[in-house]
Amino acid sequence: MTRSRTLDTVVAVLSVAVVAILVGGWYALGAVTPTPRTPVGDQPYRLGRTAGASVTLRAPAGWDRVPTGDFDILKFVDRSGGVLIAELTTGLKDFATAAPRRLRELQYSHIDAHFTGATSSDAGFAGDICDATAGARTGTCAVVGRKSLLVTVLALAPSGGQGADVGAVVRSLRAEVGS
Incomplete structure (x- = not known):
């Protein structure tokens, strides 16, 4: 035993x-x-994979795309340590409720953001621009909607660095037909 x-x-x-x-x-x-990095080309990058519920955008030249493992999130980085993240949420019903909620969700990732004005694109996306801070990183963000789509764009740069132009990314947004 x-x-x-x-x-x-x-x-x-x-x-x-x-x-x-x-x-x-x-x-x-x-x-x-190392995390694989793919240099950004002069092409649209797609958020989402469902027909009728996807968005394309153009990323800044000189940046690299890094994988996220999620079709609804795109992440780009630059050599100085800057980061650009775009996230798609579908099923939007009330932008006035969803936009502030999205900022509260960013707080769970230790990103402090507050709205500073309005922004829009020629393709029908409209919403709010915001300032963002995450530790020593600062930058801008935008929460924009079009029909049932909500897109959050966040650009952060290290202290003293220059982040991506969130306004240019918002202006480049295009919804797939039917969205």
Whole structure:
């Protein structure tokens, strides 16, 4: 009976050790593997994948696109450490309620933002522009809507850096036909 308990203990300890090694190895591999970066081309980038519920935008030249794993989020970075994020939310019913809610959602990511004025695009997107701060990074953001689509654009730069032009990104927004 003692021999069986000893064997069970050894098997349990070895199992835990193997799992710990696999998990630790996975995180170590992630830490040393660089995030792939694709230089921005003169082309539209698509937010969303559902026909009738997607938006295209143009990113600033000289920036790189990095993967997000989410069709509704695009992320771009520049060499100085600036970041540009665009996020699509579908099912918009009331922009006046949704826009302030979106700023509150940014606060959960430790981004302090407040509206400073209005913005719009020729393609029918309209909404509010905002100032944003996240730690030492500062920049601008915009929350704009068109029919059932809500797009949030956030540009942050390191202290003293120049962020992306959120107004230009908003002006480049185009909804897929039917949106």
